[in-house]
Each structure stands twice: as structure tokens, then as C-alpha cells.
Amino acid sequence: MFKKVLVAEDLDSISIAVVQALEELNIQVIDHVKYCDEGLLKVKKALMDNEPYDLLITDLSFKEDHRKANLTCGDELIEAVNTFQPALKKIVFSIEDKSYRIKTLFNDLGINAYVSKGRNSINELKIAIEKVFNNEEMILSSDLAFNFNDKSLIEIESYDISILNLLAQGYILDSISNEFKKLSITPNGTSSIEKRINKLKIYFKANNNVHLIAIAKDFGLV
Missing domain, CATH: 3.40.50.2300 (Response regulator)
Structure with a gap:
């Protein structure tokens, strides 16, 4: 011991x-x-x-x-x-x-x-x-049951978490871009952020941003 x-x-x-x-x-x-x-x-x-x-x-x-x-x-x-x-x-x-x-x-x-x-x-x-x-x-511990091999939780990057957190707070695309520029987070262009959001929707099979945030909360991402 x-x-x-x-x-x-x-x-x-x-x-x-x-x-x-x-x-x-x-x-x-x-x-x-x-x-x-x-x-x-x-x-x-x-x-x-x-x-x-x-x-x-x-x-x-x-x-x-x-x-x-x-x-x-x-x-x-x-x-x-x-x-x-x-x-x-x-x-x-x-x-x-x-x-x-x-x-x-x-x-x-x-x-x-x-x-x-x-x-x-x-x-x-x-x-x-x-x-x-x-x-x-x-x-x-036994009360925590999830699969470590679940790629949807392993492949998500901190950049994605930042986007999801801001979406959950009600930020729109332009606002997220401005916030990323303030924090020197790149890429911070609206086009790049929009592509990332669309990728997340496909990844989680979400119908829209509201659905995406709901799924992200279920996974404990936000």
C-alpha cells in the first residue's frame, strides 16, 4: 500500500x-x-x-x-x-x-x-x-458511467467548447467573433466560426443551435 x-x-x-x-x-x-x-x-x-x-x-x-x-x-x-x-x-x-x-x-x-x-x-x-x-x-467511481472511447467527447477541442459556451449564453455569430478577437482566439472570423458550428451540428446530429446546446449540456460540455 x-x-x-x-x-x-x-x-x-x-x-x-x-x-x-x-x-x-x-x-x-x-x-x-x-x-x-x-x-x-x-x-x-x-x-x-x-x-x-x-x-x-x-x-x-x-x-x-x-x-x-x-x-x-x-x-x-x-x-x-x-x-x-x-x-x-x-x-x-x-x-x-x-x-x-x-x-x-x-x-x-x-x-x-x-x-x-x-x-x-x-x-x-x-x-x-x-x-x-x-x-x-x-x-x-461506480456512480459515474460513461464510455472513455466515446469519440464525440474525446475529439471535441477547447475551441469548440468556447463556441458552445458562448452559444449557450445567447451570443450570435458576430458576437462570438468579436469575443474571440478580444481573447485572441483563432480562427475568429464569422465564416470559420459558422463552419465550426455546422460541423458540430452534424457531429451531434443537431437540428439547430438550440438543439446543439441541449445535446452539449447532456454531454456535460457546457
């Missing part, structure tokens, strides 16, 4: 439950942080001391307070940790249930498991920890 684990969680009630679960698994060293910046510092120091962590368990959302933060969410913590210790095993423990975002965590950030917070989540977390230790891949 893992010997040294770092837990990044800002809610005491949840962190206590997670730490208790880790103790039941006979993990020797358990450290807990409430801030992502602090978590990264601990990872760095552990590496410098030649006593690296074996596992990181992190939430995605962290509430803002008076303390200035460079890393504001679990996604950013994982990305930063990957720079210094890419081989570190990573489990996300979060309430987030959008399939696209979860798949992005696996595909882009290389997490090993995703456990959804819920009624039986601590037991699910313990199962996930054991599976990660045994080098199983792409582990999901």
Missing part, C-alpha cells in the same frame, strides 16, 4: 473522513492542506528531502478567502505537480460530474482515478486507492 499521501481539501468535514479512510488502509504518512499553493510546496519539499509522496488526493474546487492564491483549483495543482513529479499517482475526489471535464482530467492531466463525492464516496475512494496502488488505469 502507499506509504505517503497528500490530501488537498479545504473542507474539514471531508478531509477528516478522507484521512480516516487512509488510516484504515494503514498508510503511514498522511499530510493535509487546505490550499493548492501549500500542496505544491509540500510536493516540492518532499522531493528535495528525498521523501516524495506516493499519492495525491485532491478536490477540484477551493473556496476563495483573504489569502492570495496562485493556484486556485485542483486542476491547476495537478498541472503544477506534473511539472515536478509527473509520475506521482493522482486521484481527484470532487462533486463535479460533467463527463467532458472528467475525461479531460484523465487525458490531459494524467490522473489515475476519479471519485465522485456522494453518499458512499468514502468507500468508493478506498476502492480507488487500492486499484491505483495495483496500477489499474482510468478508474471511476
Whole structure:
């Protein structure tokens, strides 16, 4: 079993439950942080001391307070940790249930498991920890059921997500173009954006923009 684990969680009630679960698994060293910046510092120091962590368990959302933060969410913590210790095993423990975002965590950030917070989540977390230790891949808690091989969720790019988000907010074609120009997102011409929207309609078999947004919401893309 893992010997040294770092837990990044800002809610005491949840962190206590997670730490208790880790103790039941006979993990020797358990450290807990409430801030992502602090978590990264601990990872760095552990590496410098030649006593690296074996596992990181992190939430995605962290509430803002008076303390200035460079890393504001679990996604950013994982990305930063990957720079210094890419081989570190990573489990996300979060309430987030959008399939696209979860798949992005696996595909882009290389997490090993995703456990959804819920009624039986601590037991699910313990199962996930054991599976990660045994080098199983792409582990999901049992309440999350979707196919990792679904190309409609893998091939969608961040550019498409930006278009879908703006469409969902009621932006028309010209407005999307202007917004993309402000953000230096390319291509930002109305013709290119319209072609992309039409491609998305074909891809998802949507009859119109409203239908497209409805489908995108069902997939958790917006």
C-alpha cells in the first residue's frame, strides 16, 4: 500500500473522513492542506528531502478567502505537480460530474482515478486507492458511467467548447467573433466560426443551435 499521501481539501468535514479512510488502509504518512499553493510546496519539499509522496488526493474546487492564491483549483495543482513529479499517482475526489471535464482530467492531466463525492464516496475512494496502488488505469467511481472511447467527447477541442459556451449564453455569430478577437482566439472570423458550428451540428446530429446546446449540456460540455 502507499506509504505517503497528500490530501488537498479545504473542507474539514471531508478531509477528516478522507484521512480516516487512509488510516484504515494503514498508510503511514498522511499530510493535509487546505490550499493548492501549500500542496505544491509540500510536493516540492518532499522531493528535495528525498521523501516524495506516493499519492495525491485532491478536490477540484477551493473556496476563495483573504489569502492570495496562485493556484486556485485542483486542476491547476495537478498541472503544477506534473511539472515536478509527473509520475506521482493522482486521484481527484470532487462533486463535479460533467463527463467532458472528467475525461479531460484523465487525458490531459494524467490522473489515475476519479471519485465522485456522494453518499458512499468514502468507500468508493478506498476502492480507488487500492486499484491505483495495483496500477489499474482510468478508474471511476461506480456512480459515474460513461464510455472513455466515446469519440464525440474525446475529439471535441477547447475551441469548440468556447463556441458552445458562448452559444449557450445567447451570443450570435458576430458576437462570438468579436469575443474571440478580444481573447485572441483563432480562427475568429464569422465564416470559420459558422463552419465550426455546422460541423458540430452534424457531429451531434443537431437540428439547430438550440438543439446543439441541449445535446452539449447532456454531454456535460457546457
